[in-house]
Amino acid sequence: MKMKPLLVILTKGNLIFHRFPTEFGALTKNGRPKVSVFGKQIRGIGVVHGDLQDLPEKVKSYVEDNVKLCKPDKLHICDGSDAENQKLINIMLEQGTIKPLPKYENCWLARTNPADTARVESKTFICTEKKSETIPTPKNGAVGALGNWMSPNDMDLVVKERFNSCMTGRTMYIVPFSMGPIGSPLSKIGIELTDSPYVVASMRIMTRMGSKVMKQVKDGQAFVKCLHSVGTPSNGIVEDPSWPCDPQRTIILHKPENNEIVSYGSGYGGNSLLGKKCFALRIGSTIAKKEGWLAEHMLILGITNPKGKKRYIAAAFPSACGKTNLAMMTPSLPGYKVECVGDDIAWMRFDKNGQLRAINPENGFFGVAPGTSRSSNPIAMDTIFRNTIFTNVASTSDGGVYWEGMEKEIGSDVAITDWRGNPWSRQKNIPAAHPNSRFCTPAEQCPIIDPAWEDPEGVPISAILFGGRRPAGVPLVYEARDWKHGVFIGASMRSEATAAAEHKGKVIMHDPFAMRPFFGYNFGNYLDHWLSMENKSSNLPKIFHVNWFRKDANGKFLWPGFGENSRVLDWILRRLDGENIADETPIGLIPKKNCLNLKGIEENVNLDELFSLPRDFWLQEVKEIEKYFNEQVGDDLPKEISNQLDSLRKRITKIN
Numbered sequence: 001m002k003m004k005p006l007l008v009i010l011t012k013g014n015l016i017f018h019r020f021p022t023e024f025g026a027l028t029k030n031g032r033p034k035v036s037v038f039g040k041q042i043r044g045i046g047v048v049h050g051d052l053q054d055l056p057e058k059v060k061s062y063v064e065d066n067v068k069l070c071k072p073d074k075l076h077i078c079d080g081s082d083a084e085n086q087k088l089i090n091i092m093l094e095q096g097t098i099k100p101l102p103k104y105e106n107c108w109l110a111r112t113n114p115a116d117t118a119r120v121e122s123k124t125f126i127c128t129e130k131k132s133e134t135i136p137t138p139k140n141g142a143v144g145a146l147g148n149w150m151s152p153n154d155m156d157l158v159v160k161e162r163f164n165s166c167m168t169g170r171t172m173y174i175v176p177f178s179m180g181p182i183g184s185p186l187s188k189i190g191i192e193l194t195d196s197p198y199v200v201a202s203m204r205i206m207t208r209m210g211s212k213v214m215k216q217v218k219d220g221q222a223f224v225k226c227l228h229s230v231g232t233p234s235n236g237i238v239e240d241p242s243w244p245c246d247p248q249r250t251i252i253l254h255k256p257e258n259n260e261i262v263s264y265g266s267g268y269g270g271n272s273l274l275g276k277k278c279f280a281l282r283i284g285s286t287i288a289k290k291e292g293w294l295a296e297h298m299l300i301l302g303i304t305n306p307k308g309k310k311r312y313i314a315a316a317f318p319s320a321c322g323k324t325n326l327a328m329m330t331p332s333l334p335g336y337k338v339e340c341v342g343d344d345i346a347w348m349r350f351d352k353n354g355q356l357r358a359i360n361p362e363n364g365f366f367g368v369a370p371g372t373s374r375s376s377n378p379i380a381m382d383t384i385f386r387n388t389i390f391t392n393v394a395s396t397s398d399g400g401v402y403w404e405g406m407e408k409e410i411g412s413d414v415a416i417t418d419w420r421g422n423p424w425s426r427q428k429n430i431p432a433a434h435p436n437s438r439f440c441t442p443a444e445q446c447p448i449i450d451p452a453w454e455d456p457e458g459v460p461i462s463a464i465l466f467g468g469r470r471p472a473g474v475p476l477v478y479e480a481r482d483w484k485h486g487v488f489i490g491a492s493m494r495s496e497a498t499a500a501a502e503h504k505g506k507v508i509m510h511d512p513f514a515m516r517p518f519f520g521y522n523f524g525n526y527l528d529h530w531l532s533m534e535n536k537s538s539n540l541p542k543i544f545h546v547n548w549f550r551k552d553a554n555g556k557f558l559w560p561g562f563g564e565n566s567r568v569l570d571w572i573l574r575r576l577d578g579e580n581i582a583d584e585t586p587i588g589l590i591p592k593k594n595c596l597n598l599k600g601i602e603e604n605v606n607l608d609e610l611f612s613l614p615r616d617f618w619l620q621e622v623k624e625i626e627k628y629f630n631e632q633v634g635d636d637l638p639k640e641i642s643n644q645l646d647s648l649r650k651r652i653t654k655i656n
Ligand code: SAT
Pocket: 118, 119, 268, 269, 270, 271, 276, 277, 319, 320, 366, 500, 501
């Protein structure tokens, strides 16, 4: 790698090393950048892109406050243009953050610091005056597992301690972005201040970013404040200037009262692309509660049956459980067509006719790469090889990418370099790509993007699916008896841990509504909010639970999954049409014998095992749920939900 000029800055006895890209320069005699903030003017600081005077007043004062705190050398006001993007790419190339992937068009590979590869749930906090606003009070000495709370005072201390001068030697980018189509009544705006060009380039893909959004702020729209820095370790030494970060002190804070997000120390995904989990889910859920709608960790798909009737379905699964695959499914059942509205987040509200409508607040897919292949998700493979930033995947000697699942898709003569940059061979017992490696790609490139995916009114939702990775006991699909039962099913969701966060091993974790890491307020109140939706409509979506991941005694999947999941969606759609194809069971309604369409399926499917309800398993499951509700939700658990649990227990004891 070409060496860049090395600058050593002494602050309070600490040495700080910075490698500046050559475009940097203007510093004062003592080597410190000139920063001074006077009243409404930011003087002595280079504005390298855009015009400060054009900023709306509210943005100006937000920027000013944080320039004072973070002391960047330069300011860049993002307009979202191609020319700007090219500039960012050049900077990242120069810093060694990305390298080109010449096999494809406008694709780039970023390798992170190996200590910065996933969301950090243990370092993610919601800041409210009262702890009980954020999390229910755990009982019986349990450690709270429904989010972390911090007081606003402590938040201030954390911010002062970490952000003071954290952008010295760097550029602060001012990133205006819209979550949701610009101008939709369901959309919301954010301004992210960040010192990472990687974050800016990724936000340009994942959100609608640029001048149009700034114009909306000028016209008076409120915005969510999002401050982000990759940070500098407290010893002042940036180990690897190509991916600066401060994993020791990484922290992600949310203050719903001010619609404010502050994130320090990580450049990765949900930690740094603040529109995603921080805004669209955590702050989003608090806004949604106030305004009477739902901000959920759900994909949205459109599905047309062979008769040409189209419906939309929203589905909640924990991170890295195949949401992207389902959202882009190629149905194996003839005559069906799936179209994609979104793969991760849904903002939903009932319209004046009582129809639930959803938008995808995002503009791109930040999908898990490993496991994505021509056989598992050909549509994703047709989406991601243009205008995409890959992170922590392996690379090939012919200028392409590689990950687990792509074995059949590369020539035997190409050499592979793993995600850390080391030569890799199949004999090595370690994965070539990091299990949480990602592609970040524009949604509009998806060949089956739904024609209504940017409809400002949102798409009408007919069914809601909950699901997870459940290797044992949980059948392929079951239907909730009614709305309250559906809310209970969402509340009782459990799933095997994945690589999307820092959890280790294949433990089955409670993950209510797939929102456990993303609740912006007390989960008990969240359940009340969901229950209250019942009064908003006489035409509520039906609720189902699905599980593609059940295994037999030998550890083999009982269901082929992927395109064959269209058979489950077919049953669901026929239930929406009121067909008499369901049998009551203690846990909900399951397909009547011969009513799940298996015509033409190649695998031998053991339906009896796939739909069996082992009594001991379910007694244990009820016990686990009860323990979880008691310990974690305690007095905040709505009565309706404990009633649901009681009736489930009674029904299960009757299984023989
Ligand atoms: O890393 S992200 O939070 O953006 C993705 C996910 O966990 O679903």
